[in-house]
Amino acid sequence: MSAAPILIGGGGIGGLALGLMLHQRGIPCIVAESAPEVKQLGVGINTLPHAIAELEQLGLLPALDAVGIRTRELRYLDRFGSRIWTEARGLHAGHSMPQFSIHRGRLHGVLWHAAAERLGSALRTGLRLTGHSQQGDRVLAEFADGTRIEGAALIGADGIHSVLRQALHPEDGGIRWNGIQMWRGAIDWPAYEGGDTMIVAGDMKEKLVLYPIGEGGTPGTRLTNWVVCAQIGDPAKPPRRREDWSRPGRLEDVLPHVHRFRVPWLDVEALVRATPEFWEYPMCDRDPLPFWTQGRVTLLGDAAHPMYPVGSNGASQAILDARKLADALAAMPVQQALAEYESVRLPATREVVLTNRRGGPERVVDVVSERAPDGFERLEDVIAVEELAAIARGYAQMAGFAR
Numbered sequence: 001m002s003a004a005p006i007l008i009g010g011g012g013i014g015g016l017a018l019g020l021m022l023h024q025r026g027i028p029c030i031v032a033e034s035a036p037e038v039k040q041l042g043v044g045i046n047t048l049p050h051a052i053a054e055l056e057q058l059g060l061l062p063a064l065d066a067v068g069i070r071t072r073e074l075r076y077l078d079r080f081g082s083r084i085w086t087e088a089r090g091l092h093a094g095h096s097m098p099q100f101s102i103h104r105g106r107l108h109g110v111l112w113h114a115a116a117e118r119l120g121s122a123l124r125t126g127l128r129l130t131g132h133s134q135q136g137d138r139v140l141a142e143f144a145d146g147t148r149i150e151g152a153a154l155i156g157a158d159g160i161h162s163v164l165r166q167a168l169h170p171e172d173g174g175i176r177w178n179g180i181q182m183w184r185g186a187i188d189w190p191a192y193e194g195g196d197t198m199i200v201a202g203d204m205k206e207k208l209v210l211y212p213i214g215e216g217g218t219p220g221t222r223l224t225n226w227v228v229c230a231q232i233g234d235p236a237k238p239p240r241r242r243e244d245w246s247r248p249g250r251l252e253d254v255l256p257h258v259h260r261f262r263v264p265w266l267d268v269e270a271l272v273r274a275t276p277e278f279w280e281y282p283m284c285d286r287d288p289l290p291f292w293t294q295g296r297v298t299l300l301g302d303a304a305h306p307m308y309p310v311g312s313n314g315a316s317q318a319i320l321d322a323r324k325l326a327d328a329l330a331a332m333p334v335q336q337a338l339a340e341y342e343s344v345r346l347p348a349t350r351e352v353v354l355t356n357r358r359g360g361p362e363r364v365v366d367v368v369s370e371r372a373p374d375g376f377e378r379l380e381d382v383i384a385v386e387e388l389a390a391i392a393r394g395y396a397q398m399a400g401f402a403r
């Protein structure tokens with residue numbers, strides 16, 4: 001009789017990474033994704049070298065190179081375009097792997113394609129997890145269409161609105177919004193500063209993020225991702241509309257915030273105006289949980305630890321979760337493996353969630369904006385370089401990608 005499979009609820013970045021890693025170790029699994037078909041959803045996302053190292057182990061580096069950009073440099077500016085801090089990224093910072101700036105849908109597509117090829121019929125669509133029960137050495141997963149599947153474990157990789165999280169923690173406080181709205185879009189645009197530079201400008205209350213995420217359709221252009229963030233709401237209240245990655249944004253809402261930014265090499269307003277379709281999304285997370293695991297059931301990725309998208313950690317931490325869990329499942333009995341996984345990954349990701357609430361590495365722009373709201377002539381009059389370095393390096397250390 002073949003071993004019972006590990007059931008993975010959710011075929012997003014984390015669920016697919018786990019499925020591929022288990023398959024590599026010869027552990028049977030079933031990935032059940034609720035979407036009836038896979039579309040290239042989302043806009044830009046960054047994936048850090050330690051997570052890329054795990055995808056390289058799956059043989060995915062050439063596929064990532066075909067659709068993403070190896071990020072060379074990250075520059076922090078104030079809202080007037082003056083430079084605050086510059087740091088090399090990925091290979092350029094001495095890591096053995098690159099950082100990728102990539103379209104989330106294309107990253108998902110790379111994982112999906114590999115999973116479809118390797119897992120075959122064990123990758124299933126149209127299966128929305130609704131419940132589960134545990135008995136003896138088995139878990140029974142239940143789906144909206146009446147399908148029931150038995151497995152050795154159930155992993156909730158079902159994103160920020162996780163059904164499994166809700167089942168394990170019915171008292172959980174739900175989504176927390178910090179009052180910041182994000183508008184996100186991407187469009188082909190003339191390459192700036194080498195075509196592989198990421199920009200973060202402004203401060204936590206009003207911020208601009210720019211980075212190329214792929215080759216453009218014409219020579220000299222890049223598919224350029226932009227994000228505009230603005231404090232528009234009361235952090236004590238829930239967002240006005242349910243957070244949804246696919247909600248269209250409106251030009252009249254975003255333009256007043258765009259006008260505040262100057263970037264030397266790029267006309268930000270023209271970039272935003274030219275983008276035919278973009279999205280709004282509230283910056284939200286959820287409180288860290290006291291536990292993820294109950295017997296043969298656990299959580300992974302955004303289901304376990306949704307975080308603010310600062311510091312490029314959402315996808316990266318989901319991939320690191322997958323690595324730890326796959327390694328543990330290959331090395332020890334299921335329940336022990338789940339407990340081992342949680343003992344390592346829960347405290348690590350808790351720290352990232354809480355640090356991101358304080359601005360993560362982007363605090364370098366916050367601090368300067370607080371001290372010099374009208375700009376500066378000489379940065380050294382505002383902040384010492386050692387203080388900037390301490391913020392940036394402290395974050396890298398905490399999130400596990402320091403060198």
Ligand SMILES: Cc1cc2nc3c(=O)[nH]c(=O)nc-3n(C[C@H](O)[C@H](O)[C@H](O)COP(=O)(O)OP(=O)(O)OC[C@H]3O[C@@H](n4cnc5c(N)ncnc54)[C@H](O)[C@@H]3O)c2cc1C
Pocket residue numbers: 009010011012013014015032033034035041042043044045046104127128129130157158159160161162163184245246300301302303309314315316318
């Ligand atoms: C449509 C979409 C667009 C996104 N766009 C961006 C973006 O532009 N930039 C960014 O930084 N982050 C984006 N994210 C979030 C980002 O992918 C995650 O923060 C990160 O990669 C962690 O991955 P995850 O696998 O834990 O969660 P996700 O990538 O969110 O994946 C969760 C998966 O579970 C599926 N699912 C949900 N409920 C169920 C259920 N009950 N049963 C079965 N399956 C279920 C979802 O359809 C999804 O495929 C997006 C997420 C989604 C779902």
